[in-house]
Amino acid sequence: xxxxxxxxxxxxxxxxxxxxxxxxxxxxxxxxxxxxxxxxxxxxxxxxxxxxxxxxxxxxxxxxxxxxxxxxxxxxxxxxxxxxxxxxxxxxxxxxxxxxxxxxxxxxxxxxxxxxxxxxxxxxxxxxxxxxxxxxxxxxxxxxxxxxxxxxxxxxxxxxxxxxxxxxxxxxxxxxxxxxx
Numbered sequence: 389x390x391x392x393x394x395x396x397x398x399x400x401x402x403x404x405x406x407x408x409x410x411x412x413x414x415x416x417x418x419x420x421x422x423x424x425x426x427x428x429x430x431x432x433x434x435x436x437x438x439x440x441x442x443x444x445x446x447x448x449x450x451x452x453x454x455x456x457x458x459x460x461x462x463x464x465x466x467x468x469x470x471x472x473x474x475x476x477x478x479x480x481x482x483x484x485x486x487x488x489x490x491x492x493x494x495x496x497x498x499x500x501x502x503x504x505x506x507x508x509x510x511x512x513x514x515x516x517x518x519x520x521x522x523x524x525x526x527x528x529x530x531x532x533x534x535x536x537x538x539x540x541x542x543x544x545x546x547x548x549x550x551x552x553x554x555x556x557x558x559x560x561x562x563x564x565x566x567x568x569x
Contacts, residue, residue: 409528409559411441416480416516420530421469423453423461423487434465435533435540438472438481445556447472448548450533450540462487463503465534470510479515484522486531491521529555 412418421436432455438446449468455461466485473481485491493504500508511517532555533540542548545556 411439411443412480412482414441416441416482417446417473417478418482418484419469419473420484421462421465422485422530422534423455423458423463423465424531424534425455425458425461432461432464433534433536434461434468435530435536436465436469436472437530437533438469438476438478443559445542445545445548447476448529448533448540448542448552450536450552459487459489460503461534462490463507465530466490466507467503467510470507470514473514474510481514481517483511483517483519485519486521486523488521491519494519529559 409418409420417438417440419436419438421434423432423434425432432453433450434453435448435450437448440446447469449472453461453464455464462485466483469483490504493500494507494511497508511519529552532552536549536551540549540552542552545553548556
């Protein structure tokens with residue numbers, strides 16, 4: 389039995405199911421990002437993932453950053469993943485994040501701050517891109533990476549920390565179960 393890939397059309401406004409990550413369409417890659425900010429400690433961490441249609445991990449990262457608020461942490465997370473897209477010379481990228489304020493600002497291109505304008509310039513350098521807001525659950529691996537208290541730089545699933553590898557495997561399993569339904 390051959391599986392037909394299930395994906396979100398980059399031109400549609402329809403989103404992924406709210407309970408699992410959905411792969412990008414053929415020829416596209418998906419970038420998930422997340423920033424985590426602790427108001428009690430003023431510590432911030434960011435994480436992000438780039439993956440393909442089949443759930444192959446292209447790149448992942450996690451690190452501590454300096455940020456003054458949650459939105460700044462989200463901005464930095466997205467900027468770092470977009471810079472990685474440029475390093476890899478990616479041309480078709482679906483971007484997903486769980487920060488509604490950031491995603492909406494980019495989608496509307498209105499009232500952008502100077503740092504958001506920098507993101508727009510990075511996005512413009514990618515030939516084809518879309519950005520969508522999704523709740524935290526489909527952004528689970530990026531969310532977990534942002535909260536890990538470890539520096540992570542991974543170019544494949546086997547180099548992820550065990551907690552992140554388990555989340556990655558669970559997300560892949562849910563996608564494949566969805567494909568079989």
